[in-house]
Amino acid sequence: MTKSSSVAMKGIRLVYVLLDGIGDLPHPLLNDLTPLEAAYTPNLDALARNGAMGKVISVGKGIAPQSDIAVFNMLGYSFKDGSYVGRGVIESIGCNIDFRDGDLALRGNFATIDDKLKIVDRRAGRVISSEEAKAVCKTLRDNIRFSDKDASIALEPTIAHRVVIRLRHAKMKLSDKITNTDPAYDKIDGMGIAKDTTGEMFVQKSAAEEDSDQARTAAKMLNEFTTQVVQLLRDHPVNRARIAAGKKPMNCIIARDSGNRYPHVDPIDKKHGISVGCIVDMPVEIGISKVLGMKMFQAGDVNDYEEKAKVAAKSLKSVNAVYVHIKGPDEFGHDGDARGKKKNIEDIDKRFFGTLMNELKGSSTAIVVSGDHSTPCVKKGHSDDPVPLLVSGSMVKQDGSARFTENYAKRGNLGLLMGADVLSTAIKMVAG
Incomplete structure (x- = not known):
C-alpha cells in the first residue's frame, strides 16, 4: 500500500x-x-x-x-x-506569461518617485485600478525600445501595484545574477530578503553579479527598461488624472527577484x-x-x-x-x-x-x-x-x-x- x-x-x-x-x-x-x-x-x-x-x-x-x-x-x-528560482519566475507562472528557460523574469512594483529618483511610495499609494495598470503597461509595451535589437520585453500587471516583467534575448540565455532596482529587497541564493526600509530609498541601478555577457546584458536591459519607464510615465494621462484626484502617480517600476529557469x-x-x-x-x-x-x-x-x-x-x-x-x-x-x-x-x-x-x-x-x-x-x-x-x-x-x-x-x-x-x-x- x-x-x-x-x-x-x-x-x-x-x-x-x-x-x-x-x-x-x-x-x-x-x-x-x-x-x-x-x-x-x-x-x-x-x-x-x-x-x-x-x-x-x-x-x-x-x-x-x-x-x-x-x-x-x-x-x-x-x-x-540554493536552487530557488526567484519570485519573478513564480509570479510569471502565476499570471501565465510565456516563460522559458533563459528568459529573465522579475517581480515589479508600480512606485511613486520624485525627480531625483527618490522613492516616495514603493506601492504608488497601493490603490491602483486594473484599468490604470493596463493602460500604463500598454504604453510601456508599445514604446519601450532596447539598444540591442535582439532584446524584448513582456509586461503584465496583476493586482494593484504589482506587475511581472519578462526580459528575453533572441541570441543568448540571460543570467539571473543581477542586482535589484528595488532597494527594499536583497537576494540571497535566489531568495528575496527584506531589508530595513526606515530610511530614504532611491531607485537603484542594476549591476551584474558575475563576469559574463549574459549578466551584463541582463543588467543593461533592466536599466534601459527602468530609464524609459520613468520617461514614458512622467506625463502619462493616467498619472495626470491620479494627481488631479489627489492620488500618488505610478511613475516608476522597481524590480526585484530575477530568475531564469523553470522550477x-x-x-x-x-x-x-x-x-x-x-x-x-x-x-x-x-x-x-x-x-x-x-x-x-x-x-x-x-x-x-x-x-x-x-x-x-x-x-x-x-x-x-x-x-x-x-x-x-x-x-x-x-x-x-x-x-x-x-x-x-x-x-x-x-x-x-x-x-x-x-x-x-x-x-x-x-x-x-x-x-x-x-x-x-x-x-x-x-x-x-x-x-x-x-x-x-x-x-x-x-x-x-x-x-x-x-x-x-x-x-x-x-x-x-x-x-x-x-x-x-x-x-x-x-x-x-
Whole structure:
C-alpha cells in the first residue's frame, strides 16, 4: 500500500490556513499589545483551547523572507541547496506569461518617485485600478525600445501595484545574477530578503553579479527598461488624472527577484502522501500552486472570507487537505496601521473562521493556522520574528493555550519549528 493511500484510509481531513504577515510586535497604539493580542477573536481562541501551539521560523534564523519563499517553506519545500528560482519566475507562472528557460523574469512594483529618483511610495499609494495598470503597461509595451535589437520585453500587471516583467534575448540565455532596482529587497541564493526600509530609498541601478555577457546584458536591459519607464510615465494621462484626484502617480517600476529557469520539484501530493488542494488569489500563490501541482478551488475575491470558508469545507470531499491563503494582515503591517490590522484580524475571525467552524461542525476535521512571515506594524515590512502555529482538532492533545497569540505560541507544547516541517508535523499529529 502506498504512503498516500495509507494516510487517506485514515480519513485525514485538514484545513491549513496561512494568514499573510500575521506575526507582529507590541505596538504603542494598542497599549503595547500585538494586533493579535488586542483583537477580539473568539473563534480562533476556541480553536486554540482545542489544540496545541508553537512558533515557527518560516525560512531561516535571521531571515526576513518574502511571501514566495516563505510559502514554499510552509508547504514543506526549503530549497536549502540554493536552487530557488526567484519570485519573478513564480509570479510569471502565476499570471501565465510565456516563460522559458533563459528568459529573465522579475517581480515589479508600480512606485511613486520624485525627480531625483527618490522613492516616495514603493506601492504608488497601493490603490491602483486594473484599468490604470493596463493602460500604463500598454504604453510601456508599445514604446519601450532596447539598444540591442535582439532584446524584448513582456509586461503584465496583476493586482494593484504589482506587475511581472519578462526580459528575453533572441541570441543568448540571460543570467539571473543581477542586482535589484528595488532597494527594499536583497537576494540571497535566489531568495528575496527584506531589508530595513526606515530610511530614504532611491531607485537603484542594476549591476551584474558575475563576469559574463549574459549578466551584463541582463543588467543593461533592466536599466534601459527602468530609464524609459520613468520617461514614458512622467506625463502619462493616467498619472495626470491620479494627481488631479489627489492620488500618488505610478511613475516608476522597481524590480526585484530575477530568475531564469523553470522550477522542478516533487508534487505536493507525493511529498506528503495526501491529496492537497488550495484556495489562493495572488499571482505568487497561484504560481506556487501550479508548480506544486495543487488542485485550485475558486472562492471569490481576496476578501470574500465567508465564501473561502465554505469552499474550503466543501473541498474536503475531493482532497485530504486544503491550503487557504488569506492576504489581509500583511498589507496593514506594511502600512504601519496597527489598528487596521487588529480590525482585519477580527474580520477574518468572524467571517472566515466563524463560517469555517460552522461548516465543519460535527466533523473530525483538523484546522491548522499559522502565517508565512511576520510583518510588524512598527517596522512596516517583513521581519525575522517567528509566527504563531496552532494545530486544533479532537485528535490533538490540548496544551492549555487559551488564545491564538504570539505569547501563547511561545509557551505551546509544539515548541519551535522550522517552516518546512510544519505541514508534515501537522499531518502526523492528525493522522495519529
